[in-house]
Amino acid sequence: MNREFSIGKGNSMDTRIEFLRNHFIVEKKHHANRKPPLDKYAAARGYGLEGFSDMRRATERLGHMLANETPIVLPEERITITRTLVTIPELHTEEEWAVIRAAHHIHEAGKICNICPDYASVIDRGFAGKRMEIAAAQKQFASSGNQAAMEYLDCTLTVLDQLESFSARYGAEAKRVGNTQLTEVFAWIPQNRPRTFQEALQFFRLLHFGLWCSGNYHNTIGRFDQFMFPYLQADLDNGTLAPETALELVEEFFLSFNKDSDLYPGMQQGDNGQSLVLGGLNPDGTDSFNLLSDLCLKACMALRLIDPKINLRVHGKTPQAMYEQATHLTKLGLGFPQYTNDDVAIPALLLWGYEPEDAYNYVMAACWEVIIPGCAMDVPNISALSFPESLVAVMAELPLTTSFDALMDRMRDAIHAQTNRITSVLGNLYLEPSPLISLMMDTCISRGSDVSNGCRYNNYGIHGTGLSTAVDSLAAIRQYVFEEKRFTGRELLNLLEGNFDGNQDLVRELRENGPKFGNDEESVDSIASSLLGWFADSLQNRKNDRGGIFRAGTGSAMYYLWHAKSIGATPDGRYAGDPLAANYSPSLTGHCRGPVSILKSFAKPPLVRVANGGPLTMELHDSVFRTEESIGKVARFVRSYFELGGLQMQINAVNRDTLLEAKKHPEQHRELIVRVWGWSGHFVELDEEYQDHILKRMEWAI
Secondary structure, X not given: OOOOOOOXXXXXXXXXXXXXXXXXXXXXXXXXXXXXXXXXXXHHHHHHHHOOOHHHHHHHHHHHHHHHOOOOOOOOOOOOOOOOOOOOOOOOOHHHHHHHHXXXXXXXXXXXXXXXXXXXXXXXXXXXXXXXXXXXXXXXXXXXXXXXXXXXXXXXXXXXXXXXXXXXXXXXXXXXOOOHHHHHHHHHOOOOOOOOHHHHHHHHHHHHHHHHHOOXXXXXXXXXXXXXXXXXHHHHHHOOOOHHHHHHHHHHHHHHOOOOHHHOOOOOOOOOOOXXXXXXXXXXXXXXXXXXXXXXXXXXXXXXXXXOEEEEEEOOOOOHHHHHHHHHHHHOOOOOOEEEEHHHHHHHHHHOOOOHHHHOOOEEOOOOOEEOOOOEOOEEEEEEEEHHHHHHHHHOOHHHOOOHHHHHHHHHHHHHHHHHHHHHOOOOEEOOOOHHHHOOOOOHHHHOOOHHHOOOEOOEEEEEEOXXXXXXXXXXXHHHHHHOOOOOHHHHHHHHHOOOOOOXXXXXXHHHOOOOOOOOOHHHHHHHHHHHHHHHHHHOOOOOOOOOOEEEOOOOXXXXXXXXXXXXXXXXXXXXXXXXXXXXXXXXXXXXXXHHHHHHHHOOOOHHHOOOOOOEEEEEEHHHHOOHHHHHHHHHHHHHHHHOOOOEEEEEEEOHHHHHHHHHOXXXXXXXXXXXOOXXXXXXXXXXXXXXHHHHOOOEOO
């Protein structure tokens, strides 16, 4: 790994890049080119009258989007394509959707999302190469009479035609405005393999833009520093690019992810799941962090934008210098980078049956789930288990329970019962076809089958929410009911049913002095290990409707708010309806001793068995990032978690006073960015429940 490549701290940008950032991000001048919204079901009514299959509908929709886009090119651009159509048509009418929903399980909006295509499989060959691959498959299936396969392959060719036509129109517009560089780029790609780093970046932008126009979302980027590095290295070697110019291209490439983010679907306005992964362990034991990885971190520091969201793969050989470089980025308060430990994630993937070459190539989904690019149609966030829900189920029997061990036995059974209920309703999954994604997925063309029908891996991920609330509550029951006998099981239930009314002193006792997951106490941490182990056990050997497995995880996604609303008061001192902790984190009602004890506690459970994804999320006061010495201290703090065996971590640099001020005067804090759960957003644009949850999180100094 070459770490001598350096072009400064990455905290300033070229004049041209600053102009483009102001044009697209600050002033949003390109919004003037947008067309009025349209009836999103109009096209679907026509598809129904034509009797189109879902595959044909998906192809027609992409063609409609690309044909009706108006190319916009600025003379200053080196990487272009901007949305002008606001409405992406639906494939089905509302009536058709009702029929589909009655017969199928629908995940989110029924669109393919949260997977990672193998962009290089198209970029490195050009469309000409993909056409040859499709032609060979057509010859095979023509002799077998497989009409479904033939229709699929015909649609993939049509998609290539559509993108080539769209690209040619952008080339014509580039020529019209006198942008000779982009005119030459579009004269070569996408038909051919890129000759330069710039052409490769523009090729990616074309494909990625096509995914959004296909109705797909949370379109992750994957190991950008690996599949794009050969183009950069070639340009540097032959003198086509200087390091400074390479950084400008990366910065402009990153700007492209933010041009149209307001048009992308999401829980809240914020990042759009455009996750980019840097570094990682190679099968030979070396580190893959390279020159392009370094440029990506510098570009993020200069631009200070939400997208793309940076994920760093780390391991035992990751040098301290990289942690320090990443901590400088954390200091900006963007909510990333997020870290994932190869020394846990790779063994977990191997344990789940992934081939070694795929396990070593893993990336992050839109938030933090571990996925495999190019060959996996995994749905890593299909549902979630609520540990507090299982706790509530066993609490009803507390007055008749004679020992804590017996209570834990019932907790194990309740977790198994809950996963039975969850998995029983996940059959017959429906996903809309996506012939464009299929072009970038292994075996789809050779099998003559769209990625929506499945791929090499078809596993489902189940989140695990509210762990710390359940652990703290069980530990409190053990101490106050079974050991100290401060109150009986019936008395505790009465307190909870009354939402601790009139017992504020007890609430304070439970919160401040009760046992907590995060205090490095083995007796408490072992409860967490048991719960997570039982969660993994409950999913082991289960098969989903596509022949895949179920993967347990420690993430929460939005469930930390959703699940909380139906959970009454809990023995840890939490009031009814209060939110749970986001992801794998201490309870909001917990008073832990400090950040180091949290690291030690949260590294103890068997995370290799619950590695679907879910980071330890911690808020550090922004004062701890103010000097180079403190930056090194934070970097060592992060590194120590992974040395202890942690899976994932995200650190947020926050200041409660600043957040409160932003709530009062949002117009003065438009650029304030915070991490919500697996995504980042502008604080002043969040719904109040998300703002309040962030304000309740712990703010540590180390």
